[in-house]
Amino acid sequence: xxxxxxxxxxxxxxxxxxxxxxxxxxxxxxxxxxxxxxxxxxxxxxxxxxxxxxxxxxxxxxxxxxxxxxxxxxxxxxxx
Amino acid sequence: xxxxxxxxxxxxxxxxxxxxxxxxxxxxxxxxxxxxxxxxxxxxxxxxxxxxxxxxxxxxxxxxxxxxxxxxxxxxxxxxxxxxxxxxxxxxxxxxxxxxxxxxxxxxxxxxxxxxxxxxxxxxxxxxxxxxxxxxxxxxxxxxxxxxxxxx
Numbered sequence: 238x239x240x241x242x243x244x245x246x247x248x249x250x251x252x253x254x255x256x257x258x259x260x261x262x263x264x265x266x267x268x269x270x271x272x273x274x275x276x277x278x279x280x281x282x283x284x285x286x287x288x289x290x291x292x293x294x295x296x297x298x299x300x301x302x303x304x305x306x307x308x309x310x311x312x313x314x315x316x317x
Numbered sequence: 318x319x320x321x322x323x324x325x326x327x328x329x330x331x332x333x334x335x336x337x338x339x340x341x342x343x344x345x346x347x348x349x350x351x352x353x354x355x356x357x358x359x360x361x362x363x364x365x366x367x368x369x370x371x372x373x374x375x376x377x378x379x380x381x382x383x384x385x386x387x388x389x390x391x392x393x394x395x396x397x398x399x400x401x402x403x404x405x406x407x408x409x410x411x412x413x414x415x416x417x418x419x420x421x422x423x424x425x426x427x428x429x430x431x432x433x434x435x436x437x438x439x440x441x442x443x444x445x446x447x448x449x450x451x452x453x454x455x456x457x458x459x460x461x462x463x464x465x466x467x468x469x
Contacts, residue, residue, distance in 0.1 A: 238449045238462050251448055251455055264324060264443075279321050286322035288365065293325045293356065294334065294347070300359035303323050312321045317360050 242291055244270020249282040256283030264288050272298060272306035279312050322362035327352055329398075330369050332378055349382060353390045361392055365418065367445075368398030369461060375399055380412040387413025397445055406433055410441065418443040421459035424466045 240248050247265045256263045262285035265278035269289040278284045292298050304314045327334045327349050334349045353364045366386070368379045379396060386394050396409040397418030406417045417437075423430050423444045433442045447462045448455040457466040 238447050238458060241462075248448075248450070255446075261439075264322075266326070266445075275323070284321075285319065286324055286362070288324045288326045290326045290328065294327075294352065300323055300325065300356050300361045304360055307321055307323070313319075314323070315320050315360070315362060 238267065240268025243268055244291060246270065246274040247278045247282060247284075247287075249277060252278055252282030252284050256285075262286060270297075272303060275303055276307055276310040276312060279307070280310070320362075323360075324363050324365055324395075325352075325356045325361050326365040326367060328367045328369055329379075329382065332370075332382065335369070350385045350389050353386055353394065357390050357392045363393040363395060363415070364390065365395040365397060367418070368396065370398070376405070376408055380408050383409050383412035383414045395443060397443070402429070403432055403436060406437065406442075410437060416441040416443055418445045420445040420447065421464075424457065424459050 240246065245268050247268045252263065252265045263283065264286040265282050265284035266288040269275060269287065269292055275287045278287050293300060301316065304316050307314045308316065329349050334347050334352055349366060356364055366382060368375060370378055383396055393415035395416040395418050396414040397420065400406055400417045400419045401422040409417060417433065419430065419442070430442060430444060447458045449458055458464060459466050
């Protein structure tokens with residue numbers, strides 16, 4: 238919640254704590270502002286998915302740009 | 318490694334997309350179905366609609382949204398906000414949603430998650446957790462971040 242809408246990046250420590258504690262897929266949420274935040278959530282936070290609102294709604298980045306960034310970071314994604 | 322998913326989240330109030338900062342200061346950001354269709358075309362893996370409508374007609378509003386979305390969007394979509402019972406989940410799933418996301422009700426009655434998973438399958442049940450930093454740890458909040466959860 239502290240990060241929601243701030244575009245400062247996900248709370249990676251919390252994301253990692255949850256990912257380490259549960260066996261179900263984890264979605265990082267709250268704070269995405271830069272494309273590197275998305276790859277960090279997966280590599281450092283251990284998330285299976287990234288949830289974003291502001292960066293897409295206001296056109297900062299497109300979903301495709303986000304996925305191309307993940308792929309360039311070595312993270313497998315579906316790009317149709 | 319499974320494919321990482323990118324999931325746009327649309328906060329919906331009374332049928333319109335809104336997005337705020339730290340849950341306040343909402344700005345209007347468009348028609349939810351139009352936005353979801355755009356994200357589908359851009360390659361999103363799923364979309365989430367988080368219904369923050371406060372009115373009594375919320376279930377009608379959200380099921381109408383689910384039906385419109387099902388007709389126009391072909392990636393899985395998730396509906397959250399006000400899902401408090403098997404009946405609430407049934408209503409949006411029947412309207413075409415692929416998954417439900419539960420927040421406050423999962424904390425108030427954790428058994429609900431098991432009941433939903435049993436009836437609809439665990440693949441269509443998501444729990445959303447609103448956490449806020451506090452004294453070196455995190456506190457969990459319910460009701461759109463307004464109420465601290467008990468038993469932390």
